[in-house]
Amino acid sequence: MRYYLRLRLHLLLRLLRELGWWRLLLLSTMLLLVLGRALLLAAASQQLVWLVPLGMGALVLSLHRHRADIGFLQLSAPLFRRWLAVEYALLSLPVVLVLLGRSRVLAALLVPIVAAAAAWAPAVNASAARKPARSLFRSVAFEWVSVGRRWWLGAGWLLLLAVAVATRTTATGPALAVVSWLFLLL
Structure with a gap:
């Protein structure tokens, strides 16, 4: 188990190096705020x-x-599902603590049990995971990097932003600017 946890720590450090600490901090902060608020609202009811x-x-x-490492875990440790169950139960402890703080004992006891049970679910087929689902929108439309590849998109965005600011007293101007931006990207 110690080697497995060390492997997970190395994976986290690699992600930190690849994404950058500031992106990871920003994304995790936003995710924690949204999930924390939803958890507190649900625990109150x-x-x-x-x-x-x-x-x-x-x-x-x-x-x-x-998970991409299921095949590796099957080869390296025959009892890997127990390790995963412990890992998933430990990851659910913050949720358990919030529920216990709101005196929701039965729900708090159920959370790690349900989380640990996920370890025995089968993984997705490798061939099904590699084929992305068809989308109505091109992925380039949602990449902010594409502005760097196409300078006119950046200029169009600035022009539409100026139109939205100039017509902010009415709802029509900003709405048309947003729709125009979507058409520009698509």
């Missing part, structure tokens, strides 16, 4: 608190099914 174990289970299951 008698009925919504039962969505927390389901949501945590769905999140862990989604992350587990798309």
Whole structure:
């Protein structure tokens, strides 16, 4: 287990080097704020608190099914599913602590059990994971990097931003600027 946790730490450090610490900090802060607010709202309600174990289970299951190291773990450790169950239960501890702080004991006990159960789910086929699903929108439309490749997109964005600012007193001008920007990108 110690070697596995060391491997996970090296993977996290590699991601930190590749993404950069400031991007990772910005993205994780925004994600934690949104998820934390949703968790606090759900924990305050008698009925919504039962969505927390389901949501945590769905999140862990989604992350587990798309892991790239399942084949490696099968070869290196025959009892790897127990390790994954412990890892997933430990990752769910902040949610458990929030639920215990709101006196939701049964839901708090259910969260690590559901998270650990995701370790026994099968992984997605490698061939199915490699084929991306067809999308209605081109991926280039949502890349801010494409502005650097096409200078006229940057100039068009500045022009549309100026139009939106100039017509901000009405709702029509900014709405047309946004729609024009989408058409420009598509």
